[in-house]
Amino acid sequence: xxxxxxxxxxxxxxxxxxxxxxxxxxxxxxxxxxxxxxxxxxxxxxxxxxxxxxxxxxxxxxxxxxxxxxxxxxxxxxxxxxxxxxxxxxxxxxxxxxxxxxxxxxxxxxxxxxxxxxxxxxxxxxxxxxxxxxxxxxxx
Numbered sequence: 001x002x003x004x005x006x007x008x009x010x011x012x013x014x015x016x017x018x019x020x021x022x023x024x025x026x027x028x029x030x031x032x033x034x035x036x037x038x039x040x041x042x043x044x045x046x047x048x049x050x051x052x053x054x055x056x057x058x059x060x061x062x063x064x065x066x067x068x069x070x071x072x073x074x075x076x077x078x079x080x081x082x083x084x085x086x087x088x089x090x091x092x093x094x095x096x097x098x099x100x101x102x103x104x105x106x107x108x109x110x111x112x113x114x115x116x117x118x119x120x121x122x123x124x125x126x127x128x129x130x131x132x133x134x135x136x137x138x139x140x
Contacts, residue, residue, distance in 0.1 A: 031059040035066045050083040054090035068101045078110040085116030089123035
């Protein structure tokens with residue numbers, strides 16, 4: 001009988017702990033929370049937000065202007081600005097308002113930001129902008 005109780009404890013206690021912890025996980029942030037995180041003083045929050053927002057395609061009308069601001073904000077790390085450019089490309093035709101900011105980013109000193117802007121432009125309007133990989137390479 002004593003062994004049976006120990007056996008039940010060995011099975012039930014971990015199972016109950018697992019069930020209890022399952023409901024305590026982090027929830028996914030809303031679009032508005034992620035947009036607010038783009039202006040967070042914490043770089044980690046901004047990086048996470050700029051990389052998660054493209055998954056919220058249904059909210060493009062809110063996200064695209066916020067991502068354009070993240071791209072234009074020169075106080076942001078270039079990794080954040082590159083991610084904003086690439087992220088804008090995921091919205092395709094819904095991000096046409098980002099074209100002027102992306103065109104301006106083509107002249108940035110950071111090569112990754114320039115490349116991200118080129119990729120985004122080719123996804124937003126492929127008839128006007130060719131993919132950077134299809135453009136002739138400079139011989140400089």
